[in-house]
Amino acid sequence: MDAGRREMMAMVAIGGAGIAGALSGGEAQAAAATVPAKVVHHVFFWLNDPASIKDRDRLIAGLRTLAAIPVIRALHIGVPADTEARDVVDGSWQVSELMFFDNVADQKAYQDHPIHKAFVAECEKLWRKVVVYDTLRV
Template sequence: MVALGGAGMALTPAKAAGQPQLVHHVFFWLKQPGSQADRDRLIAGLRTLRDIPVIRRLEIGVPASTEKRDVVDSSYDVSELMFFDNAQDQKSYQDHPIHQAFVKSCEGLWQKVVVYDMAIVPD
């Protein structure tokens, strides 16, 4: 909470105008599941996407070693999670030459891709 001078007024934290508002989560299944070389190549390709200016944040991961439950799908090989300010920035990312080069160089590695795009609901 932030207090303002003698006004005695308090502001509660809110989504600042500069906060990301769209999440883009992509899951990849390799053509050769379990291939460390293919996984490493895909991860290296995903890292190149960090140079696209409209991406606010990029995380790359693999299935976690958590408890096996019916609701947990750990069948994918690699995942990437991106944050954008808005849908237009996400579209700019899709069309960006770095993204296009990534797809061209790595699409032969995967057999399946699933994308979940989420608009962040304000508090």
């Protein structure tokens, strides 16, 4: 394979990985199923001003910066889906992030990473509550 073709194939592979991290809905679920990560980090944010689209979009923009942290295998950012109202569905939050890591050490490295610390410093004034669910694949 010549150098140009190898370079193009590498760009396609890198682009595909980036697309997998940016998918939503069923596509994100399918992409997540292919991520061999063992640790899932799911965070829910309640904004100080739940009706503010500007604040929601600022938080989403901040969350997108986290994708540059190398230990994150996949990242999904979401808002509550307009699904059937049921007693078991909590749609009271405004934004969530779902991340996949290979192991607990990588999740800790993410917590300590300067990009994550900058995100918190910049965006923490937007939220009134945060709930985190960390799970280990069994």
